[in-house]
Amino acid sequence: MLLVIDTGNTNIVFAVHNGTEWRGTWRLATSAQRTSDEYGVWLEALLTRAGITPREITRAVIGTVVPAALYDLRRLCREWFDVEPLVANAKLDWGFEIKVDTPDEVGADRLLNALAAHNHYRGPLVVVDFGTATTFDVVDADGAYLGGAISPGINLSIEALHQAAARLPRIGIGRPQSVIGRSTIPAMRSGTYWGYIGLIEGLLTRIEGEYGTSLKAIATGGLAPLFAEGTSKFTAIDSDLTLDGLRLLSLRNNPPPLPRDRARFIEAE
Known part of the structure; x- marks a missing residue:
């Protein structure tokens, strides 16, 4: 299943798609101070209620307009679901031209x-x-x-x-x-x-x-x-x-591999 994380300035939306339909959608107020473990405890409880186990999450994708929140959302995906998230940015394969100056x-x-x-x-x-x-x-x-x-x-x-x-x-x-x-x-x-x-x-x-x-x-x-x-x-x-x-973006791009030394990689970010 795919874990989707949409981080806006006001709310973060977490959702799970099983390849056919959305299995669940949950909202949380955006806070750059929230840790990966806080996200994990909260999200795991909601996934369990929806009948989804963490090991069923095999891919993750993050879209964010709040750069400060990205660090702990990445850690959430690595430490709680053992996946490296794809992070939406202009350098990925979108399937269309981005015809703007920057x-x-x-x-x-x-x-x-x-x-x-x-x-x-x-x-x-x-x-x-x-x-x-x-x-x-x-x-x-x-x-x-x-x-x-x-x-x-x-x-x-x-x-x-x-x-x-x-x-x-x-x-x-x-x-x-x-x-x-x-x-x-x-x-x-x-x-x-x-x-x-x-x-x-x-x-x-x-x-x-x-x-x-x-x-x-x-x-x-x-x-x-x-x-x-x-x-x-x-x-x-x-x-x-x-x-x-x-x-759709996750379907167009290969999932990034987990870093070999996750602890050192996280500290370097």
Whole structure:
């Protein structure tokens, strides 16, 4: 079985695929201070509950936008599952060209989304990922990654508004029925939600104008269903896009071998 680890700025998602289907998916808050043993104890309990033993894990793949977390996630794979993880980066075989000025600077999650989206929906398309940042990533008809746009995620915007304006409270995210708020909190909710809908529609329109033809728009990330309610721009919602990108990447690349002297190798990292 394949252990998939998707490390975002807010959450780490662990999932297991048996070659046919996902056997389980679990989330943990991202923390660069968490040790490999903490991950291991937590994950082993969840695997046992799902009827999976550690020895059934024969491969692992990691995608991360948090470099500080990689060290202990690697140790988790080596010490608890006896596998060397494949780590997503621009130098691997993606099966498509990365047509940007500095490929090494592109977040692994953006390339993984491009890989899975083209595999499932075919380009040309744009993936909108609602995470800590909201990213727009353009994929050509042949699957090539063309770049995109990055904007602050909605939770960051809400927190910044609360922190910078003393009289404005922290609010939750939801779709208001009315655009015109008749008190402070409804006005904030309207501006946040419908403002983001305006950002989404405006950027998608400008991206299509620059690309020169219409594009399929695929929404992913935890808040994708909420924002898809407010616009007709999206062709599909796919919450597992990044996870499936990791699975597909592992199929395209050979698993790296375990280091001969794991203790010395770990200390050298």
